[in-house]
Amino acid sequence: MSLAAAAQTSGGGWLPDGHAAALVLTFDVDAEAPILAEGARYGQRPGLMSHQAFGPEVGVPRILALLADLELRATFFVPGLTAERHPQLVEDLLGAGHEVGHHSYAHARYVTLSEAEEREDFERALDVLREQGATVSGHRAPLSSASMRTPALVAEHGLAYESTLMDDDRPYILDTGAGEIVELPPFWGLDDWLQYAFLPDPDIGQRISAPSEVLQGWRDELDAMRRHRCLCVPAIHPFVSGRAGRLAALRTLIEHALEVGDVAILSGAEVAERARQDPTLPRRALADLDPNPDPSIYPIP
Amino acid sequence: MTDHSTPTAAAGSAWLAGSAAAFLITIPVDCEACMLSIGSRYAKHPLVMSHQRYEINRGLPRLIELLGDLGLPATFFAPGWTLERHPEVAQLVLGAGHELAHHSYSHRRPVELGEAEERADFERALGVLERLGVAPSGHRAAYWSPSAHTLDLVAEYGLRYDTSLMGDDRPYLVDTPHGEVIELPPFWGLDDWEQYAWLPEPDIGRVIEPPHLATAVWRDELEAIRSHGGLLQLTCHAFLSGRPGRVEGLRRLFEHALALRDVTFLNCEQAAERAAADPGLTHRDVPLFELESGLPRA
Numbered sequence: 001m002s003l004a005a006a007a008q009t010s011g012g013g014w015l016p017d018g019h020a021a022a023l024v025l026t027f028d029v030d031a032e033a034p035i036l037a038e039g040a041r042y043g044q045r046p047g048l049m050s051h052q053a054f055g056p057e058v059g060v061p062r063i064l065a066l067l068a069d070l071e072l073r074a075t076f077f078v079p080g081l082t083a084e085r086h087p088q089l090v091e092d093l094l095g096a097g098h099e100v101g102h103h104s105y106a107h108a109r110y111v112t113l114s115e116a117e118e119r120e121d122f123e124r125a126l127d128v129l130r131e132q133g134a135t136v137s138g139h140r141a142p143l144s145s146a147s148m149r150t151p152a153l154v155a156e157h158g159l160a161y162e163s164t165l166m167d168d169d170r171p172y173i174l175d176t177g178a179g180e181i182v183e184l185p186p187f188w189g190l191d192d193w194l195q196y197a198f199l200p201d202p203d204i205g206q207r208i209s210a211p212s213e214v215l216q217g218w219r220d221e222l223d224a225m226r227r228h229r230c231l232c233v234p235a236i237h238p239f240v241s242g243r244a245g246r247l248a249a250l251r252t253l254i255e256h257a258l259e260v261g262d263v264a265i266l267s268g269a270e271v272a273e274r275a276r277q278d279p280t281l282p283r284r285a286l287a288d289l290d291p292n293p294d295p296s297i298y299p300i301p
Numbered sequence: 302m303t304d305h306s307t308p309t310a311a312a313g314s315a316w317l318a319g320s321a322a323a324f325l326i327t328i329p330v331d332c333e334a335c336m337l338s339i340g341s342r343y344a345k346h347p348l349v350m351s352h353q354r355y356e357i358n359r360g361l362p363r364l365i366e367l368l369g370d371l372g373l374p375a376t377f378f379a380p381g382w383t384l385e386r387h388p389e390v391a392q393l394v395l396g397a398g399h400e401l402a403h404h405s406y407s408h409r410r411p412v413e414l415g416e417a418e419e420r421a422d423f424e425r426a427l428g429v430l431e432r433l434g435v436a437p438s439g440h441r442a443a444y445w446s447p448s449a450h451t452l453d454l455v456a457e458y459g460l461r462y463d464t465s466l467m468g469d470d471r472p473y474l475v476d477t478p479h480g481e482v483i484e485l486p487p488f489w490g491l492d493d494w495e496q497y498a499w500l501p502e503p504d505i506g507r508v509i510e511p512p513h514l515a516t517a518v519w520r521d522e523l524e525a526i527r528s529h530g531g532l533l534q535l536t537c538h539a540f541l542s543g544r545p546g547r548v549e550g551l552r553r554l555f556e557h558a559l560a561l562r563d564v565t566f567l568n569c570e571q572a573a574e575r576a577a578a579d580p581g582l583t584h585r586d587v588p589l590f591e592l593e594s595g596l597p598r599a
Contacts, residue, residue, distance in 0.1 A: 109501070111346050143501045144348045151347075167351035168358050169545060185351075188499050189544060194509045206507050217511020221546035228363070228545045282358075289350040291333050291386055297407045298341040 033107035059242020161272035360543020378404035381429035512550030
């Protein structure tokens with residue numbers, strides 16, 4: 001089917017009529033949090049802390065200028081710790097009309113926390129963002145490393161969606177065991193961290209790719225997603241992609257999405273709302289992800 | 302075998318029947334099994350499980366659709382555990398007329414199992430395939446980690462070929478106590494895992510290449526292997542290569558191979574059948590290296 005034909009057959013579901021794909025620009029404003037999560041000692045290393053503070057201090061203003069220039073709304077997932085450390089951040093994001101989402105308090109991998117620790121972190125983050133004026137409807141687990149309990153916390157606290165699990169490239173309805181939420185699946189291939197992030201210590205990545213190669217890869221992905229009618233959810237970190245050459249590549253990618261004319265650029269909350277009302281989307285239960293392996297077949301814990 | 306041979310085709314290439322190279326598309330369908338074999342704790346790790354389930358929800362159907370679009374054959378290697386947990390795998394693969402082959406039961410590395418344990422796992426996988434009406438022609442060891450006994454098991458249970466050893470880039474014969482096995486050698490450089498696999502845990506890889514760079518690696522190998530009369534056995538895991546950009550990258554690669562006109566696409570069973578009829582294949586033993594005592598140790 002040609003792209004034009006695909007666009008014409010698009011129904012009134014999660015994907016707006018006349019569009020071949022949807023693009024949600026998500027920015028994970030991690031700043032210092034993921035490094036401190038590797039060890040509080042890193043907080044005493046000014047080189048590291050400067051590398052991370054570049055995100056909210058330099059990267060975010062540039063990204064806001066880019067989005068204003070192109071008149072686009074985006075979704076920013078902000079750890080509570082980052083919102084406290086950079087008190088102007090959430091206000092600036094909200095003031096520019098963007099969505100602010102939940103990204104934990106301390107950027108710990110929820111799958112490594114106890115139930116009580118996870119709940120405490122989750123609620124603390126929500127309190128910080130709400131005190132700063134955000135209407136939080138979405139959540140992304142740090143490093144996508146949710147626990148089996150995380151989606152239920154998202155539902156219990158009245159959030160509409162999460163963007164964490166990777167078993168699809170279109171929205172779906174997730175039965176958390178404590179109510180239904182919408183899942184907007186991200187994809188490691190559209191995560192700038194894997195392309196650009198490097199530090200000697202802690203080890204956050206081994207290689208720094210050329211923005212031109214990343215741009216071509218992501219543009220090809222977006223074009224392929226138009227062919228396959230997908231939801232494209234790049235995860236962009238301001239401390240990573242706020243650098244000039246990477247931001248230029250990101251601008252070119254977004255301009256490509258605007259030029260082809262059949263990509264709906266929406267916030268996470270907007271796609272989640274459309275998905276919630278689309279009866280044709282798959283419904284999947286979180287509990288069904290666990291295969292309950294037989295220990296005699298899989299003896300390694 | 303005279304008029305169609307390319308000038309550069311090596312001796313012992315009758316199996317190519319005049320083509321310059323053979324392109325074998327192989328698709329492992331591991332799903333959760335490859336992660337559970339590393340640690341059963343990943344059953345409670347929603348990211349890891351969802352990352353693997355992508356294969357069932359999107360990746361496998363999309364790769365089968367691509368093969369259908371271009372009319373290409375492929376061989377699918379699925380662990381018995383995966384076939385039991387996800388009946389749609391066999392339905393999709395067999396429904397599209399593709400070859401389904403033996404890929405262990407549990408996707409544990411044979412080299413790390415005891416001899417009895419490996420045999421039990423091997424037999425259990427055969428039982429699953431038998432219940433699906435499949436008599437597999439071939440086998441691929443989980444993680445390409447066969448034990449010293451694996452190829453003998455392949456021969457003992459009457460399978461014709463294996464695709465786990467990397468001693469050549471043309472088919473060859475491996476002599477085992479239970480007879481000959483045709484080896485269709487794979488190669489790490491022609492595997493999507495090294496290009497695309499990354500998770501925070503377990504450590505399954507360090508980089509994610511964009512599809513245009515990954516497919517350039519494979520395309521360069523394809524063009525060069527034509528001068529050596531070899532096989533290009535590409536391995537595409539459905540949970541990795543079933544992503545839209547990667548599928549479209551494969552489409553371009555396959556279209557390029559078709560346009561070369563001297564590359565023949567075969568599934569593994571067809572390649573093994575041709576190799577079996579070729580008297581010129583090289584014989585090799587299972588390559589084991591017995592160090593003599595007294596050798597200085599590093």
